[in-house]
Amino acid sequence: MMYISKIQRVGGHLMIKRIAAGILGMLCLLLLTAPLAGAADLKPSNLTVIMTYNGAPLKGLEVALSRVADATLQQNGTVTFSSVQAFSGAGADFSDLGDAANVALAARLDTYAVSHGIAYNEKLTDSAGKVTYNALPAGLYLVEQKDSKKSGYVMAPYLVMVPSADSSNALNYEVTSYPKTELTKITVPTTPTTTTPTPNKKVKPKPTPGPGTTPGSSSAQTASTTPKTGDNTLLPWRIVGIITGSAGLLGVAYSLDRRRRDHLSVHNAGM
Numbered sequence: 001m002m003y004i005s006k007i008q009r010v011g012g013h014l015m016i017k018r019i020a021a022g023i024l025g026m027l028c029l030l031l032l033t034a035p036l037a038g039a040a041d042l043k044p045s046n047l048t049v050i051m052t053y054n055g056a057p058l059k060g061l062e063v064a065l066s067r068v069a070d071a072t073l074q075q076n077g078t079v080t081f082s083s084v085q086a087f088s089g090a091g092a093d094f095s096d097l098g099d100a101a102n103v104a105l106a107a108r109l110d111t112y113a114v115s116h117g118i119a120y121n122e123k124l125t126d127s128a129g130k131v132t133y134n135a136l137p138a139g140l141y142l143v144e145q146k147d148s149k150k151s152g153y154v155m156a157p158y159l160v161m162v163p164s165a166d167s168s169n170a171l172n173y174e175v176t177s178y179p180k181t182e183l184t185k186i187t188v189p190t191t192p193t194t195t196t197p198t199p200n201k202k203v204k205p206k207p208t209p210g211p212g213t214t215p216g217s218s219s220a221q222t223a224s225t226t227p228k229t230g231d232n233t234l235l236p237w238r239i240v241g242i243i244t245g246s247a248g249l250l251g252v253a254y255s256l257d258r259r260r261r262d263h264l265s266v267h268n269a270g271m
Contacts (some may be wrong), residue, residue, distance in 0.1 A: 042073050044136035045163040045173040049143060050130050051155070053181045057129030058153055062146040064120035065133055068109055069094055069140035071161065077169040079161070081140050086118050094140065097159060106157040109142050122146060136162050143177065155179040 046066070051058040069081035069092070081094040090112045093107060113120070123131040137190060144157035163171045 008157055040234060042071060042079075042163065042171075043173060044137055045175055046132060046134050046137040047136055047141065047160065047162050048130055048132045048174075048176045049125075050128070050176065050178050051125050051145075051153070051181055052129050052178070053153055053183070056183065057125070057127065058151075059125055059127050061125045061127060061129075061151050061153065063125060063131045064122045064123055064144050064146050066113060066118060066120045066142045067137070067139050068092065068142050068159070071138040079165060079169075084139070086116075087112065089116075097140075097161075102159050103156055106144075106159045109159075110144055110157040113142070118144070120144075143179065149184065152184055153181050154184045155181045196208065 002146065011254055049063050051061050051063065061247060066086075067084055068090075069083050072080050072082070074080060083090065083092055083094075087109060092099045092109060094105075097105075112118075123133070125131050139162060141160050141162055143160055145151075145153075145155050156179075160175065160177050162174045162175050164175045165171055
C-alpha cells in the first residue's frame with residue numbers, strides 16, 4: 001500500500017507539471033500573437049501638401065505619393081517603420097529621419113522606385129497650390145514632384161510620416177506639409193543665325209582735291225567733273241567741243257583769207 005501511494009504521488013506531481021507547462025505555453029502564445037498596446041490607435045490620416053514659391057501658390061504642379069514603409073506604435077509610444085513589399089529590396093534604414101538623412105534616403109528610394117517601375121499616386125495642385133490625400137494608412141510616404149522640367153519649379157523628394165508625431169509623441173492625423181520649392185534652371189537653346197553675303201557693289205572713287213583746294217569749294221566741284229582715262233561719261237560733250245573748236249578755226253581762216261584777197265585787189269588797182 002505504501003509503495004502504491006508513492007507511485008500515485010509521483011504521477012500526481014508529473015501531471016501538475018504538465019498542466020503548468022501547458023498553461024505557460026498558452027500564455028506565451030497569447031503574448032506573441034496579441035497586438036501591442038496602443039497599436040490599434042494608428043488610424044488612417046489625411047495628408048495635405050502645399051506648393052508655393054516666395055509665398056505665391058503654384059497651381060497645376062504634379063505631386064506624386066508612394067507608401068514606402070508600414071508604421072507600428074510601440075508600447076513606449078514611439079513609432080517604428082518596416083519597408084512595404086514594393087520597397088523591401090531597397091535596404092532602407094529608417095532609424096534616422098533627420099532633415100539631411102531624410103532627403104538622402106528619399107532620393108535613394110525615388111531612384112529605386114523609378115528603376116523598379118513602382119507606381120505613384122499623382123495629383124495636380126489646385127489654385128491654392130494644394131493637393132490632399134485622404135484616409136492614408138499609417139506609414140512613411142515618399143513625396144516628390146513629377147513635372148519639374150516643364151513647370152519651371154522643383155522640390156527635392158522627401159519622406160513624411162502619417163500620422164505625424166510631435167516631441168511628446170502626440171499623434172496628429174491631419175498632416176500638412178510645406179516642401180521647399182525652387183526655380184529650375186531652364187536653358188533656352190540658341191539657334192545659330194545664317195547671314196547671306198551680298199555682292200560687292202562698285203563704288204566710284206571720289207576725286208581727291210588738289211593742293212590748296214577745300215572740299216566743297218567751286219574748284220573741288222570743277223575738279224570732280226574732270227573726265228578721267230577710261231571714263232566715258234562726258235564723251236558726247238567732248239565731241240561737241242571738238243566740232244565747235246573746229247568751226248571757230250575755220251571761221252578765222254576764212255576771215256584771214258578774205259582780208260588777204262581784198263588787200264591784193266586794192267594793190268592791183270593802184271598799179
